[in-house]
Amino acid sequence: MTTTGNAQQRIDAYLGRLRARLRGLEDEDIREIVEELRSHIMDKAATAGEASGEITSAGVDTALAALGSPEELASQYLTDNLLARAEVSRSPVQILRSLFRWASLSVAGLCVLLGCIAGYFFGAVFVLVALLKPLHPHTAGLWTFPNGIGDFELSFRLGFGSVPAGGRDLLGWWTIPIGMVGGCGLLMLTTHTAVWFMRQYRRSRILPQG
């Protein structure tokens, strides 16, 4: 089987554009995707060409037109893959990675990302306060203290430094169970909500495309 120089150039140009748009995936995954599509294009072009099996630039053009633009293809890979992996793994790291990708695509994604960061942050703080309470019983916990203008300020304290005068520990030893249950609950709730949003998004994107 032979490939004319011009045909080879067209394949490389298409795959180059695809590779550039796949940035953000693992190098290994990008290589696999590009090689798989190269093999598809070669097979398809060989059958489109004459019986000789020679790969002509006309055959390559037919194959590339049937595949669609590399930009569209790359966008399907990125969104489908990252979201599918996040749904399966459910790890906060994978979910945040997927959300960063989504946030770069739409405002809705950005809103979910910010909400998700806030959820993980407060969940982690709850758990941290509960863990630190036994170590710093007199300073860790949920405190209120006057802020000088007659009002009260609510503050999570991890137990470092000293409590300002007039401060009051709201929960006492209840900090530990409430922090643990509330924190873990918030982490789980954040994960579930993020996955739910991603699923809705994927459904709305995959179905209507032609």
Place this chain on the structure above:
Amino acid sequence: MKERDLREQETGDKWEVQLRKGCLALAILAALWDRRRYGLEILRRLESDSNLIVSEGTIYPLLSRLKAQGLVHSEWVESDAGHPRKYYALTPAGKRRAIEMTGIWARFSSSMSQLLAPLVKENR
């Protein structure tokens, strides 16, 4: 959102595209039921057996998603054509999922058929 609704009204056969798209994952799993196949083989099988006209690009990201979900696995195999091909095969989880989806499909399509029976007569 509004823009999409408009577009859907403009093209009356959009529904048909959605219907095909929704079935594509099951069609791919079914095409792999008897043996491993590479992308172009799956495409040809979908075209010849099920009349599911698929835009060729769509199948590869979907295969990659099925792999990420653990429903298929893949391996590179050398070919006579001079380049290796990526073959896909069902995993045990993929087989279970395909059977499960087929059950859902069978129930769905039999109740739709009943519902549509009077309209089918009209269509003749």
